[in-house]
Amino acid sequence: MSESNTPTPQTAEHSVYHRYAAAAREREEALCCPVEYAADFLSIIPDEIIERDYGCGDPTPHAREGETVLDLGSGGGKLCYLLAQVVGERGRVIGVDCNREMLALARKYQQEVAERLGFSNVDFRYGLIQDLQLDLDLLGRELEQQPVHDPAGWLLLRNLEERLRREQPLIANESVDCVVSNCVLNLVRQQDRRQLFAEIFRVLKCGGRAAISDIVADEDVPRRMQEDPELWSGCISGAFREDQFLSAFEEAGFHGIEIFKRQREPWRTVEGIEFRSVTVVAHKGKHGPCLERNQAVIYRGPFKAVHDDDGHEYRRGARMAVCDKTFQLLQRPPYAGMFEAIEPRDAIPRAEALPFDCHRGKLRDARESKGLAYKVTTEEAGPCCENDEPCC
Numbered sequence: 001m002s003e004s005n006t007p008t009p010q011t012a013e014h015s016v017y018h019r020y021a022a023a024a025r026e027r028e029e030a031l032c033c034p035v036e037y038a039a040d041f042l043s044i045i046p047d048e049i050i051e052r053d054y055g056c057g058d059p060t061p062h063a064r065e066g067e068t069v070l071d072l073g074s075g076g077g078k079l080c081y082l083l084a085q086v087v088g089e090r091g092r093v094i095g096v097d098c099n100r101e102m103l104a105l106a107r108k109y110q111q112e113v114a115e116r117l118g119f120s121n122v123d124f125r126y127g128l129i130q131d132l133q134l135d136l137d138l139l140g141r142e143l144e145q146q147p148v149h150d151p152a153g154w155l156l157l158r159n160l161e162e163r164l165r166r167e168q169p170l171i172a173n174e175s176v177d178c179v180v181s182n183c184v185l186n187l188v189r190q191q192d193r194r195q196l197f198a199e200i201f202r203v204l205k206c207g208g209r210a211a212i213s214d215i216v217a218d219e220d221v222p223r224r225m226q227e228d229p230e231l232w233s234g235c236i237s238g239a240f241r242e243d244q245f246l247s248a249f250e251e252a253g254f255h256g257i258e259i260f261k262r263q264r265e266p267w268r269t270v271e272g273i274e275f276r277s278v279t280v281v282a283h284k285g286k287h288g289p290c291l292e293r294n295q296a297v298i299y300r301g302p303f304k305a306v307h308d309d310d311g312h313e314y315r316r317g318a319r320m321a322v323c324d325k326t327f328q329l330l331q332r333p334p335y336a337g338m339f340e341a342i343e344p345r346d347a348i349p350r351a352e353a354l355p356f357d358c359h360r361g362k363l364r365d366a367r368e369s370k371g372l373a374y375k376v377t378t379e380e381a382g383p384c385c386e387n388d389e390p391c392c
């Protein structure tokens with residue numbers, strides 16, 4: 001066989017693009033993992049989009065009214081149009097995808113959906129989810145003016161890309177309240193995954209969250225399966241191992257990471273490896289200075305002790321000293337209700353607070369909260385039982 005007739009090996013990335021481009025034109029059942037969505041939200045979405053939807057979970061409950069939500073790998077736009085109704089007229093939804101056929105399907109119905117909703121709050125953008133700084137539409141227009149024909153042109157292209165990332169990013173730093181994705185992260189190449197999670201973290205505001213539905217495996221996927229383009233594009237061989245999926249969020253800087261939903265029975269089993277859908281929620285906001293303001297928290301239980309993502313230990317019933325940042329953090333989701341928050345009787349203004357050593361797990365003496373000179377004696381304040389009933 002001559003060199004010109006030798007088939008070119010198909011890469012996983014190439015397989016993903018062409019399989020989903022075809023799936024934008026005609027439904028492919030093998031890409032579907034059954035998911036139930038709110039029927040009232042589905043009613044405004046055109047049938048063609050619903051038929052070409054390929055997902056494994058529903059992250060929409062984690063978006064809130066008025067928020068800016070980013071959908072990674074938005075495909076035909078179904079999730080974005082669902083989210084448009086969740087965030088409402090004051091909110092905004094951005095879908096990012098690198099498959100032009102899928103983008104064309106999503107954009108085809110933008111005006112129609114907006115008319116059914118009574119407002120327009122959805123924007124679809126052309127880009128890679130592991131490189132949310134580079135706007136591929138802008139890059140394409142630049143390349144029309146300056147095509148690349150040789151290595152010198154390639155070097156100029158690299159400079160152009162960096163300029164576009166810096167001056168006109170596809171998604172700006174800390175501009176999004178919630179990042180969602182539905183069965184797409186497993187399609188990203190292994191060598192790009194650290195950058196992928198770093199990009200999710202970058203675009204989220206402090207206090208924002210990621211809600212990601214994806215396919216995970218219960219054990220390591222062998223390399224020979226990873227090198228099978230058909231299995232990769234089918235959301236199988238690129239699946240994260242369950243525990244490593246959560247670790248990827250932790251390594252990117254997220255906190256409060258939890259499995260919100262886990263499919264009990266596997267979606268598929270290949271060579272004894274189980275592949276199932278999970279939805280993971282992770283939060284951004286633990287970065288910042290650690291300040292001593294004499295605050296404490298008491299872990300309610302039921303466990304004897306727990307550790308947070310920074311290694312702090314909270315013993316059940318113990319008054320643990322914490323910095324101001326951690327004190328505020330533990331009163332917000334997903335920790336709200338797990339701790340009793342104890343403010344000092346005499347508050348220390350932030351401007352006067354000294355650094356707090358967060359590496360020192362220690363108890364907070366009650367006198368640190370009340371003050372050394374606190375000598376108050378009180379009379380009985382009234383019923384101490386619930387519902388104001390007499391106590392025994």
